[in-house]
Amino acid sequence: xxxxxxxxLLEPLSHDFMVRALLVSSLVAAVCGLLSCFMTLxxxxxxxxxxxxxxxxxxxxxxxLNLPFALGAFVFGVGSVxxxxxxxxxxxxxxxTVIGLVFTGFFALGLVLVSKIRSxxxxxxxxxxxxxxxxxxxxxxxxxxxxxxxxxxxVFRRDLILFCFDPTHARSIGINTGVxxxxxxxxxxxxxVAGLQTVGIILVVAMLVTPGATAHLLTDRFDRMVWIAxxxxxxxxxxxxxxxxxxxxxxxxxxxxxxxxxxxxxxxFAPRHGVLAQxxx
Amino acid sequence: MEAVHAKPGPxxxxxxxxxxxxxxxxxxxxxVSLQVQASSLCGLVGMNGAGKSTLFxxxxxxxxxxxxxIVIDGLPLRQARRxxxxxxxxxxxxxxxxxxxxxxxxVMMGRYGGMNLLRIPRPRxxxxxxxxxxxxxxxxxxxxxxxxLSGGQRKRAFxxxxxAQGASVLLxxxxxxxxxxxxxxxxxxxxxxxxxxxxTLLISTHDFSHVRGFCDQVVxxxxxxMAYGDTSEVFTEENxxxxxxxxxxxxxxxxxxxxxxxxxx
Numbered sequence: 001x002x003x004x005x006x007x008x009l010l011e012p013l014s015h016d017f018m019v020r021a022l023l024v025s026s027l028v029a030a031v032c033g034l035l036s037c038f039m040t041l042x043x044x045x046x047x048x049x050x051x052x053x054x055x056x057x058x059x060x061x062x063x064x065l066n067l068p069f070a071l072g073a074f075v076f077g078v079g080s081v082x083x084x085x086x087x088x089x090x091x092x093x094x095x096x097t098v099i100g101l102v103f104t105g106f107f108a109l110g111l112v113l114v115s116k117i118r119s120x121x122x123x124x125x126x127x128x129x130x131x132x133x134x135x136x137x138x139x140x141x142x143x144x145x146x147x148x149x150x151x152x153x154x155v156f157r158r159d160l161i162l163f164c165f166d167p168t169h170a171r172s173i174g175i176n177t178g179v180x181x182x183x184x185x186x187x188x189x190x191x192x193v194a195g196l197q198t199v200g201i202i203l204v205v206a207m208l209v210t211p212g213a214t215a216h217l218l219t220d221r222f223d224r225m226v227w228i229a230x231x232x233x234x235x236x237x238x239x240x241x242x243x244x245x246x247x248x249x250x251x252x253x254x255x256x257x258x259x260x261x262x263x264x265x266x267x268x269f270a271p272r273h274g275v276l277a278q279x280x281x
Numbered sequence: 282m283e284a285v286h287a288k289p290g291p292x293x294x295x296x297x298x299x300x301x302x303x304x305x306x307x308x309x310x311x312x313v314s315l316q317v318q319a320s321s322l323c324g325l326v327g328m329n330g331a332g333k334s335t336l337f338x339x340x341x342x343x344x345x346x347x348x349x350x351i352v353i354d355g356l357p358l359r360q361a362r363r364x365x366x367x368x369x370x371x372x373x374x375x376x377x378x379x380x381x382x383x384x385x386x387x388v389m390m391g392r393y394g395g396m397n398l399l400r401i402p403r404p405r406x407x408x409x410x411x412x413x414x415x416x417x418x419x420x421x422x423x424x425x426x427x428x429x430l431s432g433g434q435r436k437r438a439f440x441x442x443x444x445a446q447g448a449s450v451l452l453x454x455x456x457x458x459x460x461x462x463x464x465x466x467x468x469x470x471x472x473x474x475x476x477x478x479x480x481t482l483l484i485s486t487h488d489f490s491h492v493r494g495f496c497d498q499v500v501x502x503x504x505x506x507m508a509y510g511d512t513s514e515v516f517t518e519e520n521x522x523x524x525x526x527x528x529x530x531x532x533x534x535x536x537x538x539x540x541x542x543x544x545x546x
Contacts, residue, residue, distance in 0.1 A: 041377075041380060041381070155399065158393070158399070158400035159393070159400060161382070162390050162393060164380075165377065165380050165382060165387075165390075166371070166376070166390065168341075168369060168371060168375075169369060169371070169390060169391075169442070170393075171341065171342075171343060172341045172342075172343075172362065172367055172368065172369045173362070173365060173368075173391075173393060173394030173446065174362045174363050174365075174394050175393065175394065216379075216381065219381065220381050220383075220426035220428075220429075221381055221383070221426075222381045222382060222386075224381075225381050
């Protein structure tokens with residue numbers, strides 16, 4: 001039995017692509033897991049969904065021009081939110097409507113570009129991720145992006161926590177909340193493009209939301225929330241990739257489904273904020 | 282407790298001159314002038330939409346006045362804000378009580394404005410937080426997540442944050458909403474102590490008994506200052522009737538060519 005499990009764990013590691021996939025996806029999961037704490041506390045799930053879709057044309061153009069895809073993602077991610085803000089300010093249309101129409105517009109542009117620009121981009125890789133076939137240059141960029149996001153979030157975490165918790169107070173004591181808004185937004189664009197390497201555009205919002213939600217049910221302390229989110233995200237990636245290997249199922253689907261499973265466990269069994277604990281009260 | 286930033290010169294804590302604020306052509310405040318002294322509990326009374334929250338926003342520098350000026354502790358608003366002079370105590374409904382921060386974290390946030398970019402607390406920040414928490418009797422609960430506090434304790438936690446900030450002007454938005462009698466008494470005691478230290482509290486309230494009970498001054502507003510001064514002189518039936526009449530006394534509409542119907546208007 002023990003030997004069977006060891007074999008189940010070790011056999012995939014004989015493939016180079018599996019080792020790379022496990023390493024890259026763990027890194028991406030850690031970064032997105034950290035960011036997901038801020039996203040869930042700020043209530044930016046819809047924003048995460050919007051930005052992760054809106055980066056698509058940027059990624060396509062960057063690939064076509066042989067530029068770093070992080071650059072394209074950054075420009076279109078931040079740009080889409082600027083457009084959302086502008087349309088909201090200039091018209092009577094409500095914010096969630098504006099978000100919905102802007103990000104789908106950007107996404108549609110991305111689809112058209114993929115189909116018309118001659119390149120070696122595979123649409124399904126962008127939509128559903130391709131962590132098992134990730135190239136060396138993509139890995140390099142993903143590592144750089146991840147490092148940048150980690151450093152920015154850790155250095156400015158106190159300001160960002162305050163920004164999420166009480167932006168009015170932050171402003172009243174002279175902190176520039178506009179800068180924090182764009183900082184969080186930039187980090188979100190970068191993390192989204194890192195996340196889409198592993199699970200693709202359609203499911204990346206899960207990476208940006210689910211670990212934070214899982215962790216928020218399990219603790220009332222921010223530092224613990226971060227650890228739980230990061231560990232649960234990394235665990236989900238590892239389990240998901242193994243699972244997809246042995247079942248020959250969609251990698252992105254397996255990763256996100258594992259995350260959802262962990263959330264369900266936390267939803268049911270979290271010691272104080274879980275459903276069962278609340279029932280007992 | 283830390284000394285309030287009292288500049289030797291001015292006795293005026295808040296000095297507002299001819300302040301007007303409009304949002305896309307809709308007048309929110311019109312020609313407001315106001316001088317509030319140091320050591321004052323000043324009530325702010327007016328209907329919903331009379332401009333109370335706009336006045337608060339203006340005093341925090343959140344809205345750009347179309348004309349007029351604000352001076353706090355003898356300093357222009359931007360500098361006053363840098364020197365941590367103004368603290369805003371939010372309405373309790375606007376706070377996310379599930380947020381994973383404890384009482385000590387929240388009070389420490391009062392110190393951020395004076396810290397370096399990384400907001401790493403120095404010994405004096407820890408001392409200020411401790412003193413503030415002891416003042417409002419919450420030191421023993423400093424590790425509690427904020428949602429675990431009772432209603433009165435929640436209020437006190439946010440007052441402690443303003444104390445830790447060292448603010449000389451406290452803006453309190455409906456501080457007595459949903460508060461039981463015991464907490465109310467305790468808060469009024471604290472307010473009176475703050476006044477004795479030289480602080481100025483601007484308290485928006487709907488409850489006239491509070492104004493009569495402990496506010497030495499009162500501002501009545503309805504888009505502009507309807508009356509302002511010592512409560513005993515100004516808080517009259519007649520002034521209240523004028524403040525709460527639905528038709529503003531002045532013609533507040535802007536000239537037609539300035540009207541722009543855009544945005545959240």
